[in-house]
Amino acid sequence: MSVASRKPVRSVRARALALFAVTAFFTSAALAHVWVRLQVVRLGYQISNETEREKRLLQTHRKLQVERALLRSPERLERLARERLNLTMPDPGTIGRLKSRRFAKRRRGMTPVAVGGDGP
Numbered sequence: 679m680s681v682a683s684r685k686p687v688r689s690v691r692a693r694a695l696a697l698f699a700v701t702a703f704f705t706s707a708a709l710a711h712v713w714v715r716l717q718v719v720r721l722g723y724q725i726s727n728e729t730e731r732e733k734r735l736l737q738t739h740r741k742l743q744v745e746r747a748l749l750r751s752p753e754r755l756e757r758l759a760r761e762r763l764n765l766t767m768p769d770p771g772t773i774g775r776l777k778s779r780r781f782a783k784r785r786r787g788m789t790p791v792a793v794g795g796d797g798p
Contacts, residue, residue, distance in 0.1 A: 748754065759765040
């Protein structure tokens, strides 16, 4: 074989290899793009689901806050004390003050706290 006959064979192989490399690069780039787009769509669905879940949880939280306010209302507690526990309001004359160290400490820095009745 002469040198002239080898040259075209190498040139054809080099072009085929270059064409294969370019095709492989663009195929890989296209697959990477498709994979990224699929991840974006998947994350979009996750965000949508979590947003809906957040709305449901906020609605449940609001309902529970209303229920808590109703359960802790003074009128309800007073009614339950009267009906279920047979408690009555004490006479103002029977309310006294406690004298203990715990309340004495509180009075040093603040105004006295009335336990009940009209005045101190």
